[in-house]
Amino acid sequence: MFDRVMGGLVGFAIGDAMGVTTEFMSPEEIKERFGEVREILGGGVFGFDCGETSDDTAMTIAVAKGIIANSENPIEEMGKQFMKWRNTRPKDIGITIAATFRNYQGDWFQAAEATDRDLGMSGGNGTLMRCLPIALAYSNTEKIDKISTLQSKMTHQEDAASEACVLYNRIAKRLLQGEELKGAIAAEIKNTEYDLDYRKKPDCPPSGYVVHSLKWVFYWLLNKNSFQDVIIGAVNMGNDSDTIAAIAGGLKGLEVGYSKLPAKHVNKLQDLNILEELAEVICVIRDKDTSIIQENQAEYLQELSALTIQSYELAEQGDPSLAMMKPLKEKMFLYRAALREDENDFIQKYEKWRKVQNRLKRSQRLLDLGAPAIIIQHELDWLRLEAEHLKQIHSGIEPQYTNEELDELESLRQLELDMDKDMKDQGFIE
Numbered sequence: 001m002f003d004r005v006m007g008g009l010v011g012f013a014i015g016d017a018m019g020v021t022t023e024f025m026s027p028e029e030i031k032e033r034f035g036e037v038r039e040i041l042g043g044g045v046f047g048f049d050c051g052e053t054s055d056d057t058a059m060t061i062a063v064a065k066g067i068i069a070n071s072e073n074p075i076e077e078m079g080k081q082f083m084k085w086r087n088t089r090p091k092d093i094g095i096t097i098a099a100t101f102r103n104y105q106g107d108w109f110q111a112a113e114a115t116d117r118d119l120g121m122s123g124g125n126g127t128l129m130r131c132l133p134i135a136l137a138y139s140n141t142e143k144i145d146k147i148s149t150l151q152s153k154m155t156h157q158e159d160a161a162s163e164a165c166v167l168y169n170r171i172a173k174r175l176l177q178g179e180e181l182k183g184a185i186a187a188e189i190k191n192t193e194y195d196l197d198y199r200k201k202p203d204c205p206p207s208g209y210v211v212h213s214l215k216w217v218f219y220w221l222l223n224k225n226s227f228q229d230v231i232i233g234a235v236n237m238g239n240d241s242d243t244i245a246a247i248a249g250g251l252k253g254l255e256v257g258y259s260k261l262p263a264k265h266v267n268k269l270q271d272l273n274i275l276e277e278l279a280e281v282i283c284v285i286r287d288k289d290t291s292i293i294q295e296n297q298a299e300y301l302q303e304l305s306a307l308t309i310q311s312y313e314l315a316e317q318g319d320p321s322l323a324m325m326k327p328l329k330e331k332m333f334l335y336r337a338a339l340r341e342d343e344n345d346f347i348q349k350y351e352k353w354r355k356v357q358n359r360l361k362r363s364q365r366l367l368d369l370g371a372p373a374i375i376i377q378h379e380l381d382w383l384r385l386e387a388e389h390l391k392q393i394h395s396g397i398e399p400q401y402t403n404e405e406l407d408e409l410e411s412l413r414q415l416e417l418d419m420d421k422d423m424k425d426q427g428f429i430e
């Protein structure tokens with residue numbers, strides 16, 4: 001499950017990161033300037049860094065966080081996340097979404113109505129580009145349909161936009177069940193306006209109008225076989241290339257899985273840690289009511305701490321094993337899902353949680369590599385310590401490192417710097 005969920009999110013982000021270079025260009029201009037874009041290069045009209053993603057990935061992350069915050073009724077939480085993103089002053093906000101932000105006075109649906117009146121239309125692809133996490137977090141078709149529709153109507157009133165989200169997420173659901181992509185598309189587009197002969201190019205531009213965008217997404221997915229070729233096809237058509245490549249990349253990534261995505265692209269992504277965190281959380285909360293998860297925060301923490309002690313003791317006896325990592329990881333991500341961004345000391349708790357996560361990742365890697373027991377033991381001791389600190393923070397105690405521990409942390413300063421960067425990217429610190 002994790003491989004597919006992560007494949008969907010990362011496939012999406014790769015399409016976005018590669019597509020920003022050619023956004024709003026014509027195929028002729030792209031050819032003249034680049035020959036063919038085959039790598040993540042950055043640049044484009046908004047001057048992105050190499051590996052940086054745009055509004056498409058930012059809003060997808062916002063939708064995922066909204067679901068995690070309240071999976072039974074995620075709309076208000078998604079709205080809070082949209083506003084939080086807007087307050088980071090992003091380089092590119094779509095026309096319809098920018099208008100809805102301006103019209104918002106406490107009711108998203110009214111704001112979207114006003115936007116439709118102001119602009120005379122609201123069928124942009126801005127809701128299709130962010131809806132994938134819904135299919136990842138829920139398995140019930142009715143629920144997927146309902147939440148996909150509501151999240152679309154929050155900013156875009158037109159039915160074309162919400163219908164595209166429903167169609168897209170129904171295909172995503174089939175892929176998560178193990179169906180192959182071309183068959184899943186064929187089954188869902190039957191008797192809809194997307195039911196075309198895709199051996200020919202769609203007779204519309206690859207524009208930001210949702211129907212045009214989605215027709216081109218299907219064209220690339222049905223005519224290319226590898227993830228790389230799907231993305232390259234969409235990117236080199238220009239126009240709304242980042243969004244079209246991202247939407248296509250999400251489905252193709254879901255089909256092939258994270259482990260099969262081209263490493264050269266994956267490693268360039270600035271959002272990789274955040275996407276991994278969200279994919280892990282989505283896998284543990286899938287189909288669960290997160291308000292119940294939130295009630296059990298202290299319990300997960302207690303179990304997490306007990307499991308780290310157990311794993312350390314096993315390592316001390318010379319018997320560390322990968323099997324003990326799975327329950328540990330599950331508790332860790334349940335605790336993450338239970339953490340609310342508006343609770344007391346959130347940043348301190350989250351920061352410490354990231355330290356636990358980093359240590360867990362390192363321990364797992366050492367185990368994977370078959371490192372000597374003494375090294376694994378040392379790493380697990382750190383994991384135990386950080387989990388203990390997290391428990392202390394939760395009880396209102398300020399945790400303390402010993403001088404020796406501080407010395408070692410200093411020599412691992414890069415780990416801390418990476419974490420600071422993640423905190424900034426997530427918008428938790430300035």
Ligand SMILES: [Mg+2]
Pocket residue numbers: 054055056092242243
């Ligand atoms: Mg974009």
